[in-house]
Amino acid sequence: MSSVLERFEKIQAVISKQPADLKESTKIIAVSKTFPIEHIKPLVDRGHVHFGENKVQEAEKKWATLKNENRNLKLHMLGKLQTNKAKKAVSIFDYIHSLDSKKLADILKKSEIEIGKNLSYFIQVNFAQEKQKSGLPVSDVLSFYKYCKNEIHLNIIGLMCFPPFDLDPKSFFKEAFELNTKLGLRELSMGMSNDYNDAIKYGSTFVRIGSSIFGERK
Numbered sequence: 478m479s480s481v482l483e484r485f486e487k488i489q490a491v492i493s494k495q496p497a498d499l500k501e502s503t504k505i506i507a508v509s510k511t512f513p514i515e516h517i518k519p520l521v522d523r524g525h526v527h528f529g530e531n532k533v534q535e536a537e538k539k540w541a542t543l544k545n546e547n548r549n550l551k552l553h554m555l556g557k558l559q560t561n562k563a564k565k566a567v568s569i570f571d572y573i574h575s576l577d578s579k580k581l582a583d584i585l586k587k588s589e590i591e592i593g594k595n596l597s598y599f600i601q602v603n604f605a606q607e608k609q610k611s612g613l614p615v616s617d618v619l620s621f622y623k624y625c626k627n628e629i630h631l632n633i634i635g636l637m638c639f640p641p642f643d644l645d646p647k648s649f650f651k652e653a654f655e656l657n658t659k660l661g662l663r664e665l666s667m668g669m670s671n672d673y674n675d676a677i678k679y680g681s682t683f684v685r686i687g688s689s690i691f692g693e694r695k
Contacts, residue, residue, distance in 0.1 A: 480692070481516060481519050481520060481690060481691060481692075482519050482520070482523060484689060484690050484691075484692075485505075485507070485520060485523075485525070485690050488505065488673075488686060488689060488690065489505070491674055492505075492673075492674075492677065495674075495677055495678070499677050499678065499680075500677075502682050503677050503681065503682060503683075503684060504526075504527055504682060504683050504684075505525075505527060505684055505686055506527045506528065506529040506553050506555075506683055506684065506685045506686065507520055507525060507527065507528050507529065507686065507687070507690050507691070508528075508529040508530075508531075508555065508669075508685050508686060508687030508690075508691075509528050509529065509530060509539070509687070509691065510529070510530050510531040510532065510535065510555075510556075510687065510694075511535075511694050512691045512694075513539075514539055514543065516691050517539070517543070518543075520690075521543060521547055521550065526549055526550060526551050527551050527553060527683070528540075528550065528551070528552055528553065529552075529553040529554075529555045529574075529685055529687075530552065530553070530554065530555065530556070530570075531554075531555050531556030532556060533554070533558070533562040533565050533566050533569065534562075536552065536554070536569050536570070537565065537569055540552055540569065541569075551571045551572065552569060552570045552571050552572070553570065553571070553572040553573075553574060553683075553685075554566055554569075554570040554572065554573045554574060554575065555574050555575065555685060556575060557575055557611045558573060558575050558576075558581060560580055560581055560584050563581060563584040563585050563588055564584070564587075564588040564591070564592070566585075566588075567585060567588040567589055567592055567594060567596060568588075568592055568594070570596060571596060571597065572596060572597045572598070572599070573585070573596055573597075573598050573599070574598075574599040574601065574637040574666050574683075574685075575599075575601045575611060575612075575637065576598045576599065576600050576601060576625070576631075576633075577600065577601045577611050577612050577613050578613075579621070579624060582621075582624070582625050582629060582631060583629065585598075585631065586629045586630070586631055589631075595632055596632065597632050597634045597664075598625070598631050598632060598633050598634065599633075599634065599635050599636060599637035599664070599666045600613065600618060600621060600622060600625070600633060600635075600636050600637065601613065601636075601637045601638070602614075602615060602618055602636050602637070602638050602653065602656070603638075604638055604640070604649045604652055604653060605640065605641045605644070605649065607641060610639060612637075612638070612639075615652075615656065618636070618656065618660075619660070622660055633662065634662060634663060634664040635657055635662045635663065635664030635665045635666060635682070635683075636653055636656060636657045636660075636662065636665060636666070636667075637665075637666035637667065638650075638653045638666075638667050639667075639669075640667075640672070646672045646675060646676070647675055647679065649667075650667055650668075650675060650676050650678075650679035650680075650681070651679055653665060653667055653679070654679050654680040657680070658680075663682075664682045664683060665680050665681050665682050665683070666681070666682075666683040666685065667679075667681045667683075667684075668681045668684040668685065668686075669684070669685050669686060669687070670686050670687060670688045670689035670690075673685075673686055673689075
């Protein structure tokens with residue numbers, strides 16, 4: 478799987494051309510959803526830390542042993558999280574990027590207490606108000622953030638967004654950065670294989686890259 482490492486190193490080379498403050502704050506989440514362990518292992522062996530999955534059941538099957546053997550690994554839940562899978566997600570993941578409702582937040586907090594584990598969370602924001610996508614409208618973000626932070630004490634570290642695929646993402650990245658800054662949050666999850674370089678320019682600290690590392694999904 479040397480091609481996985483080669484592609485990963487090409488992405489690192491692109492990021493290295495960013496200004497020092499941006500490249501130093503950028504973390505690559507290798508989005509390994511649908512890919513088997515043999516594709517992932519070369520990156521783990523190389524010392525890469527951050528990996529992303531979209532489904533709880535798939536993540537549990539793939540990562541239970543790997544995480545036990547590599548305690549430094551950090552696993553990110555990137556897909557929509559159903560409330561009935563929230564407790565299992567808390568046991569598996571270290572970060573959740575798709576927090577978007579009080580009901581989900583309450584169950585996650587209850588699960589943290591029961592399991593004895595604290596996660597880091599991103600609030601997913603639907604900046605373009607796309608009906609087919611999850612995420613809070615911008616108008617609801619402040620009150621939801623205050624609820625999560627002050628009332629149930631979840632560790633909210635940033636915002637997450639998926640810009641529309643058919644529009645220039647830059648304006649959405651800019652809006653996300655400005656809202657993130659207004660809330661005083663230190664991390665920002667945005668940018669994928671096709672637009673991560675622009676996302677970094679607009680302040681992303683976690684870029685979610687799958688196909689550009691692992692190849693096209695079948």
